[in-house]
Amino acid sequence: MAYVVGEGGKKMVLSSAAKKWKDFKSTLTRQFILPFANEKEKSKEPPQLYNFIEKSEWDAFVASRLSPDFEAVHSE
Template sequence: MAYVVGQGGKKMVLSSAGEKWKDFKSTLTRHHILPFINEKEKLRNPPELYKFIEKANWDAFVASRLSE
């Protein structure tokens, strides 16, 4: 799939995508990691709502969010 972006639009599209990616990671952290910081069992698998997240990616994401 491809999109045709007008003159100068590439920067805007990439910036918007970056903001949305950051918001998604923040939402995952606030709603699905931090509330269960003391319940490691609940952090073993991605949330049911986000079944498309592969376990290996989820494990790496959780580890990165729990590290200092």
């Protein structure tokens, strides 16, 4: 399936998708990773609510969110 978007709407569609992607990652971080930063066992598996997330992708995402670089940016 494809959508035909005119040049005038392309920027708006891409901007909206980018914001939704950022919001989704923020939600995952706030609800499923940071509350369990000291209980890593609880964030070993992707949330059941989002069963489309592959285990390998989840592991990489969790590692990125618990990295010192992310923690420095997040604390600001």
